[in-house]
Amino acid sequence: MPLISEKELKASYDVIIVGSGAGGGQSAYTLTMNGVKVLLLEAGRNYDPLTETAMFQTPSAAPLRGISLEDKPFGFYDATVDGGWQVPDEPYTNASTEAENKFWWWRARMLGGRTNHWGRISLRNGPYDFKPYSRDGLGVDWPMSYQDVAPYYDKVEMLIGVYGSNEGLENTPDSSEGCLLPPPKARAGELYIKKHVAKLGIPVIPIHRAILSVKQDADNIPAKLHPGNPRAQGILAEAMRQRAACFWATDCGRGCSIKANYQSTTVHLPPAMATGNLDILPNAMARAVTLDAQGKANGVSFIDKVTGREITAKARVVILAASSAESARILLNSKSAKFPDGLANSSGEVGKNIMDTVGASLGGQVPAFENLPVHNEDGAGDHVYVPWWLYKEQKAGKLDFARGYHIEFATGRRMPNVGVAGPAKPGYGKAFKEDLRRTYGSFIGFSGRGEMIPNKDSFCDLDPSVKDKWGIPVLRFHWKFSEHELKQALHMHQTFARMIEAIGGKVGGKPATDGAKAIKPGGFIIHEVGGAIMGADRKRSVTNQWNQCWDVPNLLINDGAPFCSNADKNPTLTIMALAWRACDHLIEEMRQGNL
Amino acid sequence: MTPSENPVRQMPRRIALKWLAAAAAGMALAGRLDLAMAQVPTKSGKPIGTDPVLNKDYKPGELWPLLMSPAQRRAAAALADLIIPPEEGGLKPSQLAVHEFIDEWISSPYDQTAKDRPVILAGLDFLDAEAQQRHQAVFAELNAAQQGGIADAICGATPATPAYRPQVRFFDRFxxxxxxxxxxxxxxxxxxxxxxxxxxxxxxxxxxxxxxHLGLA
Structure with a gap:
């Protein structure tokens, strides 16, 4: 993608966006399609999925067969550039040395951020998820309802392309007619599991993922998304025609050179660039939001990583979409006489209420899957999942934890990896080969993804002494799961064991008897949100329902930071829906001269 | 020998200790390996890094030097071919450079793979020493039955005798x-x-x- 260098920066922009992932990409798209002049700052390097993605490489073409390593934690072919739970030159700290009180912070430093490698699971928050406090007295209600956000879920699904189905289940919203693309067929093992866990009352339904199972309707969708804006319609139609449908091969986490899945770099940024309204400056590490004499945001100071110089770019409006924790860090580092505790922090809530997703996994081996007749089961990652199915039991107080989880699972004859010998019987030669052939594809893994309730022990602040390579103070995390999360993780393990038994399988290892042993560390699931929550009361929140900071109305936070809760539904789709909604509101405010 | 020339010193300490323990156990129990085996090659090469080129084919030895000796490599090729015999018309693992992958693995600058180095190198040396002892030839030159005799002693399918027990771990990892x-x-x-x-x-x-097959038809 042709990007600018710092020498080509214009004197001023309408809007500066910090970050180019889901929130930043969506913001850049919505604003530029409506004629707003935007500068997008990205802390990482330029990245071109069309030329850089390893689409058909097998592990035998990678160093060490592509295994997970400390510098490529999701394996060699994972799309992530300069990222992981540790990033070169950019440390963070934890206040505690205890493992259970540490937060793992994943970042990617590349154009498009984490959207290049994410799992593409695109589930809507439901009505309960926007009003959790009203439902069970825990956590915080959002200042708007599902009905307020639903139109934007529709828009985002139509724009990025999401496969899935409408099942009419409780708090698992249906999409409007014409939003979803058809779901792929379930695999053999998925159908088998569906049949056999039904007796446990556990539903298995098509999952929603941001992948084009068929080409998008470029003739009709653009007019629905941009009514009265023929130029935007034309640009989007052309961008949609450049995207191919999935060809049902290669792992989505590698990124997609045919643009069949959503990543900001293939879906949001190309049409935004085509408007001529977008400058993207990579290698620009934001330090702080700058203010004018009245205390309004007027730009962003950043380090040009190429030259090491600090530069300030100017704009009428600033949008932070740097990832929830990074945006909190920028606010905390934007100190001034007017804002001595960090920008937009009169409530004291910046850095508070950080949440990840509760994760726990259990696997097994299923004799029924042995010697399955050979056929291609690649597909496109997850095709089905188990939505949370115990809302009524939970409401009735029959469970000892307050919020739900969904279950993702993997079956099938997927591309072999270096662990293929696994638990094969001792021996060698023909018998060994036969043993591997028999059991290949018979292993399953269940992963729970559950809601965490915000708590006072999980937050971030600035480390008093540690700074990154550029001298910017780094985040220090404080972390603790409550009993709700620990009991939920235990319930996951117990449920997975029952499911494996229900399909006649053997559980690998022992199900945990203690949730603390089952739960993954905070940050491990990479769904961190919160840190600048929205609300109806400016004393208890950082932004209003349009992601506008109460203290600085021309400063928006369009990533996961304003989330009031972190439902089991993966956050990316909601980040995009809220960013689009916030930008629509912003455009109207700018038109009316309020900003 | 200065500290910088001592290859064992340049290994991460826990790997060096494991290697020496494995080597010592192998020597003591096999009773016929000499101290030359303790000359562990120097750890070298850089990690892959956080931004490697992804869409190209990498070959073992491209990113870091391979550390097996020619004799160890021959033994590794022969053992890989014994463990995974070719199908009719198929290539042997050694023809697909599987032993070079194993060399890449144990030679890497990553602790998580390099921890296999002492076990694998000592095990490969054991194969040749055992082959010499039994048949007066190196492992790669033995016929399939002779190689199988050695593999049977260490593959773990039946309990290994005490003299061979340290090599069961080697066989499993290999x-x-x-x-x-x-x-x-x-x-x-x-x-x-x-x-x-x-x-x-x-x-x-x-x-x-x-x-x-699944009763779903």
């Missing part, structure tokens, strides 16, 4: 890597029954035979 190396090649994937990684216009789901 087999793990040989299978991992082989079944991640296109030939190995096909043999295992993996037929994906090819573009198709539609995803058709399970075949009628697969559904019948």
């Amino acid at each position: 087999r793990h890597l040989a299978a991992g190396g082989y079944y991640t090649t296109p030939q190995g994937m096909l043999e295992l029954g993996y037929v994906g990684n090819r573009p198709t216009a539609t995803f058709d789901g399970p075949t009628p035979e697969a559904l019948k």
Whole structure:
């Protein structure tokens, strides 16, 4: 993608966006399609999925067969550039040395951020998820309802392309007619599991993922998304025609050179660039939001990583979409006489209420899957999942934890990896080969993804002494799961064991008897949100329902930071829906001269 | 020998200790390996880094030097071929450079793979020493029955006698890597029954035979 260098920066922009992932990409798209002049700052390097993605490489073409390593934690072919739970030159700290009180912070430093490698699971928050406090007295209600956000879920699904189905289940919203693309067929093992866990009352339904199972309707969708804006319609139609449908091969986490899945770099940024309204400056590490004499945001100071110089770019409006924790860090580092505790922090809530997703996994081996007749089961990652199915039991107080989880699972004859010998019987030669052939594809893994309730022990602040390579103070995390999360993780393990038994399988290892042993560390699931929550009361929140900071109305936070809760539904789709909604509101405010 | 020339000193301490323990155990129990075996090659090479070029083919030895001696490499090739004998018309693991992958693995600058180095190198030396003891030839020159006799002693299918017990771990790790190396090649994937990684216009789901197999037809 042709990007600018710092020498080509214009004197001023309408809007500066910090970050180019889901929130930043969506913001850049919505604003530029409506004629707003935007500068997008990205802390990482330029990245071109069309030329850089390893689409058909097998592990035998990678160093060490592509295994997970400390510098490529999701394996060699994972799309992530300069990222992981540790990033070169950019440390963070934890206040505690205890493992259970540490937060793992994943970042990617590349154009498009984490959207290049994410799992593409695109589930809507439901009505309960926007009003959790009203439902069970825990956590915080959002200042708007599902009905307020639903139109934007529709828009985002139509724009990025999401496969899935409408099942009419409780708090698992249906999409409007014409939003979803058809779901792929379930695999053999998925159908088998569906049949056999039904007796446990556990539903298995098509999952929603941001992948084009068929080409998008470029003739009709653009007019629905941009009514009265023929130029935007034309640009989007052309961008949609450049995207191919999935060809049902290669792992989505590698990124997609045919643009069949959503990543900001293939879906949001190309049409935004085509408007001529977008400058993207990579290698620009934001330090702080700058203010004018009245205390309004007027730009962003950043380090040009190429030259090491600090530069300030100017704009009428600033949008932070740097990832929830990074945006909190920028606010905390934007100190001034007017804002001595960090920008937009009169409530004291910046850095508070950080949440990840509760994760726990259990696997097994299923004799029924042995010697399955050979056929291609690649597909496109997850095709089905188990939505949370115990809302009524939970409401009735029959469970000892307050919020739900969904279950993702993997079956099938997927591309072999270096662990293929696994638990094969001792021996060698023909018998060994036969043993591997028999059991290949018979292993399953269940992963729970559950809601965490915000708590006072999980937050971030600035480390008093540690700074990154550029001298910017780094985040220090404080972390603790409550009993709700620990009991939920235990319930996951117990449920997975029952499911494996229900399909006649053997559980690998022992199900945990203690949730603390089952739960993954905070940050491990990479769904961190919160840190600048929205609300109806400016004393208890950082932004209003349009992601506008109460203290600085021309400063928006369009990533996961304003989330009031972190439902089991993966956050990316909601980040995009809220960013689009916030930008629509912003455009109207700018038109009316309020900003 | 200065500290910087002492290869064992340049290894991460816990790897060096494990290597020495394995080597010592092998020597003591086999009773016929000399101290030259303790000359562990120097750890070298850089990690892959956080931004490698992804869409190119990498060969073992490209990113860091391979550390097996020529004799160890021959033994590794022969053992890989014994563990995973070729199908009719198929290539042997050694012809697919599976032993070079194992060399890449144990030679890497990553502790998580390099921890196999002492076990694998000592085990490969054991194979030749055992072959010399039994048949007055190196392992790679033995016939299949002779190689099998040695493998049977250490493969763990039946309890190993005390003299061979330290090599059971070697065989298990070597087999793990040989299978991992082989079944991640296109030939190995096909043999295992993996037929994906090819573009198709539609995803058709399970075949009628697969559904019948699972009682879902």
